[in-house]
Amino acid sequence: MIRFIISRLLEAVVVLFIGSILCFAFIRMLPGDPAAAMYGDQLLKMSQADQIRIAENLGLNDPLYAQYAKWLIHVLQGEWGHSYSTGEEVKVMVAHAIEPTVVLMLASTAIILLLSLFFGIVTGLHRHSFLDHAVTIASFVLMSLPSFWFALMMMLFFSVYLGILPTSGIGTEGTGDWLQHLIMPSLVLALSHIGYYIRILRNHIAVTKEKEFVWALQARGISEKTILYKHLLPNASLPFLSFMGMSLSLTLAGSVVVETLFSWPGLGRLSLKSALAHDYPVVMATILLSMSVVIIGSLIIDLICAWIDPRTRGYLLKEGDR
Numbered sequence: 001m002i003r004f005i006i007s008r009l010l011e012a013v014v015v016l017f018i019g020s021i022l023c024f025a026f027i028r029m030l031p032g033d034p035a036a037a038m039y040g041d042q043l044l045k046m047s048q049a050d051q052i053r054i055a056e057n058l059g060l061n062d063p064l065y066a067q068y069a070k071w072l073i074h075v076l077q078g079e080w081g082h083s084y085s086t087g088e089e090v091k092v093m094v095a096h097a098i099e100p101t102v103v104l105m106l107a108s109t110a111i112i113l114l115l116s117l118f119f120g121i122v123t124g125l126h127r128h129s130f131l132d133h134a135v136t137i138a139s140f141v142l143m144s145l146p147s148f149w150f151a152l153m154m155m156l157f158f159s160v161y162l163g164i165l166p167t168s169g170i171g172t173e174g175t176g177d178w179l180q181h182l183i184m185p186s187l188v189l190a191l192s193h194i195g196y197y198i199r200i201l202r203n204h205i206a207v208t209k210e211k212e213f214v215w216a217l218q219a220r221g222i223s224e225k226t227i228l229y230k231h232l233l234p235n236a237s238l239p240f241l242s243f244m245g246m247s248l249s250l251t252l253a254g255s256v257v258v259e260t261l262f263s264w265p266g267l268g269r270l271s272l273k274s275a276l277a278h279d280y281p282v283v284m285a286t287i288l289l290s291m292s293v294v295i296i297g298s299l300i301i302d303l304i305c306a307w308i309d310p311r312t313r314g315y316l317l318k319e320g321d322r
Contacts, residue, residue, distance in 0.1 A: 005299075005303070008299050008302070009299075012295040012296070012299065015291070015295060016288070016291055016292065016295065019287075019291050020068075020072070020284070020287075020288060020291075021068065023284065023287045023288075024064075024067075024068045024071065024284060025064060025068075027275075027280055027283055027284065028064055028067070028280070030275075030278065071281075071284065075288075078091075080094070080281060080285050081281035082281065083274075083279055083281060083282050084277070084278070084279045084280065084281065084282075085274070085277045085279045085282075090281045090282050090285045091285070093270065093282060093285075094267070094270070094282075094285050094286065094289060096265070097265060097266050097267045097269075097270040097286075098266075098267055098289065100170055100259075100264055100265050100266040101255060101259070101266035101267040101268060103182070104182070104185055104186055104189065104255060104258070104259070104264060104266060105189075105251060105252075105255065107182055107186035107190075108185075108186045108187075108189035108190040108193075108251070109190075109251075111186060111187065111190035111194070112190045112193060112194050112197055115190075115194055115198070116194055116197035116198045116201055116240075117201065119135050119198050119202070120197065120198045120199075120200070120201025120202045120205060120240075121201065121205055121228070121233070122135075123135050123136070123198070123202045123205075124201065124202040124203070124204070124205025124206045124209065124236070125205060125206075125209065125228070127206050132202075135198060135202075136199075136202075138195070139194075139195035139196075139198045139199050140195065141195075142191055142192070142194060142195035143195035143196060143199075145192075146192075147188055147189065147191075147192040147254050147257050147258060148257050148261060150187075150188045150191050150192060151184070151185075151188045151257070151258060151261040151262065152261075154184045154187065154188060155167050155184070155261075158184060159184075165180055165181075165183055165184055166180055166181050167184075167262065168181075168262055168263035168264075169181055169262075169263055169264075170182075170264060170265055181262075181264075184262060185258050185259070185262045185264050188258050188261075188262075189251065189254055189255060189258050192254050193247060193250065193251060193254070196243065196247070197240065197243070197244070200239055200240055200243055201236060201237075201240045204235070204236035204239055204240070205232060205233075205236045208231075208232050208235045208236050209232060211235075213231070214227060214231065214232070217231065234308050237308060238305050238308065241301050241304055241305055241308075242301065242305065244301060245297060245298040245300075245301030245302065246298070248293065248294045248297045248298065249290075249294045252267075252268070252290050252293065252294065255267070255268040256268035256269070256271060256272055260272055267286050267289065267290065270282065270286055271283060271286035271287070271290075274286065
């Protein structure tokens with residue numbers, strides 16, 4: 001098992017390395033001048049010699065591979081550079097932005113788990129019931145509507161009509177104010193993905209319920225509650241957890257839209273603002289951190305699946321002993 005974890009960590013390093021190369025190359029290919037982000041309209045008033053000198057100081061005239069090598073060496077040394085737009089240290093900016101994003105993702109994940117587990121289990125156990133049909137329709141509706149639409153509708157209803165929730169910011173006047181600002185962004189992020197989770201869990205509960213081993217347990221007089229918690233859920237939760245690991249990237253991508261619409265000061269909003277300003281160091285830092293979150297999250301999900309399912313655990317042990 002330890003060998004498996006080490007091999008997965010090495011794979012994660014390789015994926016991060018390849019992903020950083022691709023992201024660095026694609027970002028550098030974007031149109032625009034990062035020097036303009038630093039000096040704004042003043043750049044147009046400078047002489048051509050001064051513009052060339054600024055580009056040289058930023059290393060923008062070096063070959064692309066040389067720019068990447070220099071950036072990578074600095075990152076490995078813990079130097080993420082400075083923002084082209086503000087001059088602030090990138091690691092300081094990222095440190096301030098990562099906590100709101102983590103809080104938003106944890107809150108939305110908690111909502112997804114609570115609602116999808118409840119509705120997925122109930123509809124899976126009672127197929128073709130009225131509740132099953134209603135939840136199925138609602139799931140397809142949630143899967144088809146974009147997150148920005150949810151955000152606008154919630155702002156219109158809770159903020160404009162009812163006036164009970166704030167539309168933007170993170171809240172600075174205590175826990176109550178902070179929770180009020182968190183409700184709508186977390187709900188929007190959760191509702192944008194919850195339909196997939198409900199359908200996956202519902203379908204696998206329904207299929208597993210018809211397996212022969214479940215009939216055998218029922219014939220032996222085992223209670224329905226024991227069958228559900230000890231047999232149905234462990235078998236049906238594996239694809240549910242696997243999808244959760246794969247959808248981490250989608251959740252992070254959705255957080256960009258949500259954080260921008262609600263002015264939530266997280267990594268997604270910081271990444272978008274930096275990309276529009278051609279602030280290369282900040283963009284690369286946010287992308288690298290996002291990739292790390294997805295890879296580490298996928299590894300944790302794999303280990304949880306191995307802990308739940310003995311067959312998967314045995315396979316991983318064999319893989320680790322090779």
